Amino acid sequence: MQRIEAHASHGGVQEVWQHRSAVLDCELRFGIYLPPQAQAGPCPVLYWLSGLTCSEQNFITKAGAQRYAAEHGLIVVAPDTSPRGADVANVDSYDLGQGAGFYLNATREPWSRHYRMHDYVVDELPALVEANFPATAARAVSGHSMGGHGALVLALRNPGRYRSVSAFSPIVAPSQVPWGEKAFGNYLGEDRAAWLEWDACALVAGAAERLPLLVDQGEADEFLATQLRPELLEQACDAAGHPLLLRRRAGYDHSYYFIASFLDEHFAHHAQALRRG
Numbered sequence: 001m002q003r004i005e006a007h008a009s010h011g012g013v014q015e016v017w018q019h020r021s022a023v024l025d026c027e028l029r030f031g032i033y034l035p036p037q038a039q040a041g042p043c044p045v046l047y048w049l050s051g052l053t054c055s056e057q058n059f060i061t062k063a064g065a066q067r068y069a070a071e072h073g074l075i076v077v078a079p080d081t082s083p084r085g086a087d088v089a090n091v092d093s094y095d096l097g098q099g100a101g102f103y104l105n106a107t108r109e110p111w112s113r114h115y116r117m118h119d120y121v122v123d124e125l126p127a128l129v130e131a132n133f134p135a136t137a138a139r140a141v142s143g144h145s146m147g148g149h150g151a152l153v154l155a156l157r158n159p160g161r162y163r164s165v166s167a168f169s170p171i172v173a174p175s176q177v178p179w180g181e182k183a184f185g186n187y188l189g190e191d192r193a194a195w196l197e198w199d200a201c202a203l204v205a206g207a208a209e210r211l212p213l214l215v216d217q218g219e220a221d222e223f224l225a226t227q228l229r230p231e232l233l234e235q236a237c238d239a240a241g242h243p244l245l246l247r248r249r250a251g252y253d254h255s256y257y258f259i260a261s262f263l264d265e266h267f268a269h270h271a272q273a274l275r276r277g
């Protein structure tokens with residue numbers, strides 16, 4: 001494992017590391033912010049999952065998360081969004097292949113060898129973080145757009161794994177929107193029944209744990225009606241009796257300006273859950 005970057009920030013340090021992932025069978029980078037409290041002892045960890053076209057850099061350079069992580073004493077881990085490298089399958093498209101891993105385990109060629117972001121984020125990365133950094137096993141997960149889908153699906157599929165979950169502008173029903181149909185058709189094949197295992201709206205019905213979902217959605221988001229469709233999550237949660245706090249924010253778009261505007265509230269939400277004994 002090699003440290004690529006280290007920057008003092010809000011009394012702590014923002015680092016970027018590169019390592020060989022056995023699950024993804026490639027080299028991958030992740031950002032990790034170590035708050036000042038980590039110098040005195042282990043801290044809980046918030047995993048942030050970024051959206052289409054992102055690397056580990058977008059969140060750590062645009063969101064202003066370090067201030068809130070330092071305030072609450074949280075480590076923040078921001079992985080890349082897909083496997084990477086010259087021998088990793090790819091296409092010339094922003095919403096499929098490298099930069100668009102969709103936080104699932106692909107079952108179809110040519111994707112299935114490397115595209116296993118679910119297992120990477122849920123198992124391999126936390127094991128690495130908890131073995132090599134001053135991190136406790138108390139975990140939370142959040143993300144944006146494709147990463148918001150990832151956060152919701154990881155929490156719903158893995159009861160007991162996360163203390164809290166939240167999302168900005170998530171793709172809540174990938175089986176029903178163009179981004180998800182394209183990705184799932186390629187990564188999972190044409191059997192739509194298999195898609196439902198990676199679809200938050202479908203997973204809510206049978207969730208083994210009723211972990212409350214916190215979602216912020218901009219009303220001026222250019223992808224709102226076509227790709228995001230938060231009303232489907234509202235309907236699914238209503239039908240299942242699953243707790244959801246969906247906040248529609250007038251005037252906000254899909255960008256990191258939106259995330260940065262409400263990120264403090266998400267950190268407060270996660271800190272409250274993570275600090276519980």
Ligand SMILES: N[C@@H](CCC(=O)N[C@@H](CSC=O)C(=O)NCC(=O)O)C(=O)O
Nearest residue numbers: 051052053054058094144145146147256
């Ligand atoms: N056509 C756009 C789409 C890319 C885009 O908007 N990416 C978002 C996430 S969208 C859903 O996952 C993003 O986070 N971009 C990075 C950023 O720093 O804003 C394009 O190709 O640009």
